Amino acid sequence: MQLIRCPWCGSREEVEFHYGGQAHVSYPENPAELSDAEWARYVFFRANPRGPLAERWVHAAGCRRWFNAVRDTSTHELLAVYRIGEPQPEVAR
């Protein structure tokens, strides 16, 4: 089990967290104007790279706050954590 650094609580065990999938996916600005293909993209399609992925986590058994992280999906290593609203940090691969 790896340690995940909550931006508020510090490093805690992975079991205290829940995964929230890809970060920075915002609700469409003009939902009424979206085509079916655009809706499909918003609802069903998420990034699935082998390498760094910006994603959401929630410290469910701690402060219960959401935050973002950049994690390398090939090694599962957390490269950066940052609070909601902060820009995605550049990470060295």
Added chain:
Amino acid sequence: MTENVRPLPSGPGADLPEHPKFLWRNPDPKPSYDVVIVGGGGHGLATAYYLAKNHGITNVAVLEKGWLAGGNMARNTTIIRSNYLWDESSGIYEHSLKLWEGLEEDLGYPILFSQRGVLNLAHSLQDVRDSVRRVNANRLNGIDAEWVDPAQVKELCPIVNISPDVRYPVLGATYQPRAGIAKHDYVAWGFARGANEYGIDLIQNCEVTGIDVVGGKVVGLQTTRGRIATGKVALAAAGHSSVLASMVGLSLPIQSHPLQALVSELLEPIHPTVVMSNAVHVYVSQAHKGELVMGAGIDSYNGYGQRGAFHIIERQMSAALELFPVFARAHLLRSWAGIVDTTPDASPIVGLTPIENLYLNCGWGTGGFKATPGVGWCFAHTVAHDQAHPYNAPFTLDRFTTGALVDEHGAAAVAH
């Protein structure tokens, strides 16, 4: 002493028999093929076999970045069943099960297919309702399925704890008698041997690094062993499908996750069937050799690392112990993870793509092994005719746009 007499063998191992005959050649890639299949796992090998056998297409290469059947084909829990809810799924999974029933004869190779039955346990009132509904749906589709009560569960598998005094008591189960297990390596080797006999090149240690598209049409592949020109490309790369598809700018509604499984040490035969439980989340059978084979749920995060977190196994073991108290003294021998390609509706994507001559087979997620012969059959048809087989026609990529999903989360057994 005459010259014709061979000297007696000497030295360690000299009295051992010769190396057995290799099941397939290990060729270098040719500059060009009619069809190239990317991914030398069960699905890729079965597709190659049926391309040759059913469609007479033999100028085919299967490219594998590692060794044949070393990915999910070597890592699954070998459970075979067809008791899915919807008609679309019944079609392809039952087709597959029927092929399993004749596969050993067809391949001329032992695969240790054992129809020992599969129990899917229900632990809550909602589980019971959903399970009974699924049994009825299966029967309407001509698939053998029964609802069994806890006493019958105990009869079929005496080591299951059906006491009401546990956190998630067994309230009954669906039972598919024709379901079972097979020896996954032998299945892969049987298909590989069969494909090889038709002259198909199985090329290992050959990773695809690029897909050449000219005028919206696939014309070749860049690989770590050089460029290969080809008329058609069939992707069968499971957990790595998104990575391959991104080479042609195609995004897929797939998330790749680690899925863990483990085996115990070798034990006397104690487990006569296959038991799966969605709610407490473990599935168990006993391999022919004697190991208890157990599968867990997926690790929650996306990952390509072929390893998962220990707490997943810990929870899986506590679930297994509640169902099977007799396992308390069994020792874990080894655990591992495969990378599964999960889709939003827990159904696969098999068919054409927006790019001409590029075909896609992915999204089998946590349950692709059972489909091996069935999808090989249908995917080969799709590639040969540039048109989906009726059994895989519902499983298009554009169902996520049209909304015609085939939601099999209830029957998929591994929650994701």
